[in-house]
Amino acid sequence: MQRCSLMRALRGGIAALALLPMAGAAFAQDVADMSREETLVLTPWGDQPAQFSNVDNWNTYLSTIPKQRDVMQITINEMLFYTNLNTGELIPWQAVSYETADDFMSATITLREGVTWADGVAFTSEDVKFTLEALRDAPPEIRGAASFNEWIASVDAPDPLTVVITYKKPAPRFVRDFLALGHENHYPILPRHIWEGENIAEFTNYDPARGLPLGTGPYRLVSTTTGQMIFDRRDEWWGNVTGFQDAPAPARIVLVPVSSDEAMGQLHIANQVDGGRQLQIGTFEAARAQNPNLASWNGEGPEWGAPDGCVYSIVFNHLVAPYDNADLRHAVNHALDRATLADIAYEGAMPTAPFAFSGYMAGTWLTEDSVLRQMLEDAGVDNQDQALVDERMAAAGFERNGEGFWAKDGEVLDFLVRTPAFIQPLLAPITQQLRNAGFDARQGAVDDTWLPDLLSGNFGTMLFVHCGSLSEPLETMKDYHSKFARPIGTNIPYSLAGTRYENPEYDAIIDRMEAIPADTDPNSAYMQDAVAAMEIFLRDMPQVHLIEEFHVVTFNNSYWTGWPSAADPYVAPYTPWEAFNLVIHNLQPAQ
Amino acid sequence: MSSDLASYLAKRITQLFLVIFIAVSVNFIIPRLLPGDPVATALARLQTSGSGQTMDIQAVSDAYRARYGLDQPLWNQYLNYWADLFRLDLGVSFANFPEKVTVMIANALPWSVGLLATATLLSFFIGSFLGGRLAWPGAGRGIRALVPGLMVLSAIPFYLLAIIMVYIFAVELRWLPPAGGVETTRIMRLDWATAQDILRHAVLPCLSIAIGNIGFWALGMRSQMVSVLGEDYITFAEAKGLSPGRVFFWYGIRNAFLPQITALALNLGAVVSGAVLVEVIFNYPGLGSLLYVAIRGQDYFVIQGVVLVLIVTLAVMLFIVDLIYPLLDPRIRR
C-alpha cells in the first residue's frame, strides 16, 4: 500500500544521496589500485581546510598556492642542495658544490651531470639562470620575488653544468639560505622549456597530457581531486638511471586533507595515515596509547618533538608608550614564570627559552664553552621575581594604585594581551601571571585582526613568534635592525620584525655582520659583533622571549619505517620543509 | 485558476523576490563591516604558515584589491555584486586564491546535501510516524516508554550528541570511522566499494543529526495529532465504521502532516546551523566545514557565497511550502 512504496522510495533515495558526493569529485578512472603496503599516506602541515582547493592549479610560486610546501617538494620537485639542520651538513643533490667569491659579490654553483626532467630533457644551468632571473623580475605576489630582487643582479650559464650568480651587494649567505638550506626556502628550479613565455603568476602548470606539473623528482602526478592527490613513482627518475640513488621505496604517495588535531589523531590510530600534520602532546600520547607504532622525534616525553627554529615571545611596540621604556619591558620579563607557562599551555612539550636561539644552534653556537651561552646564563633572564618587577617598575616611574595595579600619574596601565590563534594556549596563563604581578592585564579577542595590526603598528604588545635561528645568530638578531621600522600606520615589510626598535649602534653591528660569513671562533670579528649585539639586547630587551616552539611531529611505523628521530638525526623532521625529501628516500616497508 | 489563487501566488512571488533582495543585500553589507583588511589578513596568514616570510604584504594586497575592485566605492561594489550574481559568479576566495567560490561550493555541496537530506528525511519520517502512533489511543506500553527518552534526546543539541557518539562508537568501541568522508587511500569510482565507504563514514554524522531531531518531530507530530483527534471528522469517520488503521492513516496522519511540513521548512535553518558543527566535528568536507574555515580566515567572498546559497535555498523552500499548502488544504486559501 502507500507505506510500502514510500519505504522503497526512501531506500532508493538514500542510496542516491550516498553517491551524490561522487558528483563533485573528479573521476580517477585510470588510476591503478595499489596496496596499502606500497602507499605512503601524508597530510599537509598545520591548520588546513577539510578539502583541497585549486586542484588543477599547480603554479609553484604563487603565494596562495601551498602545493610546493604541501607535497611537491617530496614528489615532483627537488632542490640543488639540502642541509641537515641538526648538524649543518650540506647534502648536494641536483648540484654538487658551490663557492662564494672572496668579495662575496658572486657565487658559482656546479651542477650534477645526468640530471633530467621527467620528460627526458636535460637539467642544465640554463634552467637555473631562467628561474633565478624570473624570480628577480617577478611581481610581488610571487614567493621570493622581494628577496631575489634585493640580492641578485644577474645570472650567467657559461656551460651546461656551471652557474654564476652576480649579486647587487655582498652576499656571503645567499646560496646557503635560499638554495641549500632545505628549510622553508621553497625555490625549486623551473624547467625553462615549459615556463619560458608563460606569465609566472598566472600559469597553472597543470596539463596531464604534457606531463605537467613537471619536475626532476621521482614521482609524477596521476590524480588530483578535492580529497586526494596521488603521485606514482617513476622508475626512469635520473637518480635511478645514473646510479646516484635508488628510487624511493613507496610506489605511491597520497596526500589527503585533515582539518583538526583530533581528526589527525584518529587517522593515526586507524593507520589511515603515515605522517604529516603535527599533533598536540596530549593527542599524541593518547593516540600512541592506542597505537604503539606512533613515534615522534624524541623517544620519551614530554618534550617529544623537535625544534622548528622559532620561539614564542612578547613583541613590544617601541613607538607606543609605555612599551618604549626598557625598565618596563624588563619588569614584564621578571613577572613571568616560563616553566609554569610551558606546563600549563603546552603540557611541558616545549622547553623554555630566554632568547630566540633555537635548538639547532645547540651544537655549534651554544656549546658549553660558548661565550654567547655564558652571557645568557649570567644575565639571569629567566627569573620570575616580584622584587625585580617592583624595582624595574619603580625605575620606570610606576607605582601601585589603590587596587594594586601599576599606574603612572594616576593612570592605570591597561595591558591588553593579544595573540594569533596558533599561540592561543599562552594567552590565559600569561594574562594571569601578569595580573598576579600587578599589571591590569586582560585577554584580547583571538581573531585575524592581529596581523594587520602587527604590521601597521596598531598594538601595544603582541604574542608572536621570533624565528630564523637555524644556522647562525645573525638570522635572529637582524630583526631588530631599524630598517624594518616604520611609523605607526605604515606597514612594516617583514612580520617577524614587529618591534619597530631603532638603535643606530645596533644597526651598525648588524650591517657589519651581514657582510661577512659566520664564524664560531670567539676571536673572530663576527663573534665579537655577535657578543656586542647580544649585550645591547640584554640591556634593552626589545622582546621578551618565552618558550621555544617544538612540534610533536608524528610518524606511524605501521607501514613504513626509517623516519628521522633523535636517535637517527639524518634530517630535520618537518614535513613542509624542503629537506624532508631525504626522508622519502630513506623509508623502508615495515615488514 | 481562480483569481483568489492567482493574487495569492502573485503576492507570494513578490514576497519571495523581496525577501531574497533584502537578504542578499544584508549578506553583502555585513562582511564589509569586518574590521581590518581581509585581503591583507588572508595573505598574512600565509606568511605565518611559513611559505611567504619575505613577501611584501602591502604590495601584494594592493594588487589583489585592485584586481577585485575592492578599492572602489561601496556603491560600485554593490552594483558589481549584483551583476556578478546574475552571471553566477560568486567571486574568488582570498585564502585559496585563485580558486573560485562557485567551485568550492560545488565541491562541498554534494557532501552536505547528502548528509543533511538523508538525516533530515530519516528523522522527519520516522519521527512523524512515531509521534502519530504515540498520539493514537491504544499505543502500547513499549512505545509510551519511548517518550521520556525521545524528549531527552531532542533536548541535546545534536552537535553535542555527535561528540557523545564519536566517543562511544569511534573511540571506545571502534565500530565506525571517527572522521572524514572516505578512506584516505580510496580511489573514488562509481562502484559499490566506494559507495560503501562513503556510507560507512556518513553513518555517525547522519545519526547524530537524525537522532537529535527524531524526538523533535515525534513530539511535534504528537501534539498535532492530538489536536486533529479532537476534530469532528475523526468522530464521523469512526462512526462510519472505518477500520482504525484507515482512520489513523487516511484522516489522522494526513491532516496532522501539513503543519509538520511547515515546521520542517521553518526548521531547516536550525538544522543547517547545527550541521556546521557536526561537519567540523567529523572533519566532513561539506558546506559547514567550508563556512567554518572561511569565517576563521575572514575569507569573505566564501562566507558571502555560502550564506547566499543557504538563504536562497531556504527562501525558495519556504516559498514552495507556502505554495503547496493552499493546494493541499483548500481551507487555507486566502
Place this chain on the structure above:
Amino acid sequence: MTIALKTRLPGGLGSRLGGTLIAGLSILGVIAFFSIIGPFFVDEVLAQVGSVRPRQPPGGDFPLGSDAQGRDMLALMVHATPNTLKMGLIAGVIGGGLGSILGLIAGQFGGWIDAVISVISDSLMTVPAIAILVVIAGNIEEMSTSVMAVVVASLSWMFTTRTVRAQVLSIRERGYIEVARVNGEGPLEILFREVMPNVMPYIVASFVGTSSAAILAIIGLEALGLGAQNEMTLGNTIYWAQQSSAVLRGFWWWWAPPIVVIAMIFVGLFLTSVGFDRFANPRLGRRA
C-alpha cells in the same frame, strides 16, 4: 474565550497545571537554585586556567576532575551555568519582548505597518541565523556574555512576532472587540485592555521558546569558538574540550558535564513550554 480566561486565574489553577508544567519548572528551578547558591560555596578562582593540577580524573580533591588547562571542573560548572542561563534570560526577554511588541503592533494596526514588519520578519527568518551571527560575533572586539545575548536576541524575535500577530488577528475578530470599538475605545486602549491580556499566554510561551532557541544558538556559537573567550560558559567549555581533543584523550569528565547540564536546561524548558501550552490551551489536554 475572555470569560473562560478570567475564571482561569487562581482557584482553577490546580486542574490546569498539568504534571508536565510542574516537572519542567522543577527542573529549571533546581538548576536556577544551584546557579544562585553554588557560586557562594565554590571559589571562582578554582575555575580559572592554571588554578589546579591539570588533567586529573574525578576523585579526591576534585569531584569532577580537572581539565587540560588546570580548571577545576566542578567550579567551572558552578560558575558557567549561571552565565549561560543569564544569557538565555536576557535574549529571551529582549527577543521575546521585541517580538511580542512588533507582533501586537502589526496585528492591531494592520496596513503598511503590518506589511513592513511582516516582510522584514519573513526575510530575516530565511537567513540561517548562525551565518549572520558568526559574522557579527567574529567582528566584535571585546565579546562579553551580555553582548552575545543581545546579538542572538536580534535574530530570535521573528517567530514570536509571527505567532503573536496571528493570535492578535484572530482575537480581533471576536465579538467583544467590536463591542469595545463601538464603545469608543481607541486602538491603543483596545490593544492594552482587551487584546493583550488574551495574548499573554502566547507571549509567555514565546518567551520560553525564545530563551530555548537563544541558548541553543549561543551554545552553538561558543562551541565554534566565537563566544566570550574570557568568560566561563557552558558552550566555551565544550569549545575548549574540543580544541584539546578531549574526546580522543578520554577526558569524559570535561565534555560530559556541560552536555548533561545543557540537556537538563533544554528538557526543563521544553517541559515548561509543553505544560504551558496545555495551561493556555486546555483543548490540547483533552485526548492525550
